[in-house]
Amino acid sequence: MTQFTHKGSTVFDSEFERSLFDLRKSKLEEIEKLGQPAYPNQFPASHTVPEVRAKWGEATAEALEASRVTVAVAGRIMAIRGQGKAGFATLQQNGERLQIYVRLDAVGEQDFALYKLLDLGDHIGVSGYLFRTRTGELTIHVERLTFLAKAMLALPEKFHGLADVELRYRQRYVDLFTNLDAREVFVKRAKILKALRQFFDERGYLEVETPMMQQIPGGAAARPFTTHHNALDLDLFLRIAPELYLKRLVVGGFDRVYEINRNFRNEGVSTQHNPEFTMLEFYQAYANYHDLMTLTEELIAFVAQEVNGTTITNFGGVEIDLSKWTRLTMREAIIKFWPAQVADPPSWTSFADRQEFITCLRNALNKINPIVDERFEEWVRGGQKPDKDFRVTEHVIFEDSDLAELRIALAFIVGMMEAGKVTLGSAIAHLFETVSERHLIQPTIIYEFPTAVSPLSKQKPDDPEWVERFEFFCGGFELGNAFSELNDPVEQHKRFAQQLAERDRGDDEAHQMDEDYVRALAYGLPPTAGEGIGVDRLVMLLTGSKSIRDVILFPLMRPEKQLP
């Protein structure tokens, strides 16, 4: 404890805090002199604050006076108001508040001396009887006061709470008891997890846990984190997805499995990405992607109803009805959201012909801006990413920034294709993301994906260039991804080999070869459909949180200070 007060300690931010800490320590000594331990180890409460509110929240002053209800309650002091030889304080417990009234002639000299030594943030226990004040507030008329623990640091400003976003994330423990809205998000998050489990448990799915440390990080296109096992002298990767293990379990005879756990992807952070995030994945034998579309619609509506009591959620000022879904193929979605007033969309046949697709996009580029720009052309030919000057210039030229974005994206796609750096399939997927994704505010299922970007999905029987896969979107971002699982070991081996070729071309997120997974398939995977849902994003949607960091208790932050 003495270490705390040394200068240079990381605990204190200032001289103010250090002196406050010392002051609180001397108050603790005073409290001990009153016969109360500084750090007692229990308090026998008769009710929690929420229980008191639930039971007597509506009781009238007369009823309380007649029955003289006695309670013992513990909580943290969130407001304290002296009143000479009496005083009020507000206790908070489990996110709810209850006022207490302490007066000298009711508690006696000793307990009143204790009351005077209390500070904001302290934990206390009280016993007494319920009554209503003149203004009608339910209050405990305290008869005995028990000290429980001291706050040695100053609480944030009581009216605004902790407002600094950075501090809220870094010191979530303060955020949670000062901003009850923040607390509510995480209570709701727990309810969402519970509802998800209920949904799958009721349908005969088995909850399982598969390795987070993997030797071959597979099941998604992402860069992994690396780690090392000392005793085995083995490099390992934190998983980017549980997918390949869950399908091994289906091979093993668990027809319906689900896992809710963390994935780790070594990528940037944004309002929709945190390097570690929670993923729900589930697999169902004897089903295909159409079955999962229906299941997904039921699941999302069910969870919303369980958690919010309604399927309507408000996100970014827009009302989203999670019971009303639209289904579009990827190709339909590109054409639907294409700015047709400016240029013709890609023709249907161009989706199957690389050269025709390039020609279509070239034509569109020329219509969007017929002015020849040397730098632009050079850039298109090179298939390079835009530099900042270029982007800024584009924004000046185009009044409509969406069009400017579209032009850049088209140029990038055309450039990459002409340079032979990208397949037709991934160009189409890229075009979809550029043109359509931001418009998918209301619940939408996008199905039929290019085979080239779906190394683990089963092809459409009548068209091997496309797979039985869908993603679903709400609020303008992707929530989940599902497909009929590829269960032909020969085809799977071929796809992995193609991914290896992509890797050789410089795509370090292309899938790696997993021989054991192919072997598992060789034992026979029944026809199976599987799906992954980003739980954090689902929580965002159902709590109206615009940033993923608002639904993750301790989001990743850069270190605040240089560590010695």
Added chain:
RNA sequence: GAGCUCGUAGCUCAGUAGGUAGAGCAACGCCCUUUUAAGGCGUGGGUCCUGGGUUCGAGCCCCAGCGAGCUCACCA
């Protein structure tokens, strides 16, 4: 990784035209036995994110760095 914005007391925020820093809450002392963003009187509290530069003089202007938010990129 890029652009924009922000960083002032423990917290929430002002800070004019470049003239050496303020309020409320919190803290400390006193008064107050039904208050509730209690109130009244008084007191203390600052590396103005860090380091340079311009200037007679910088919280303010310039450069670099650190941290954060948003947007984009990466990425589902």
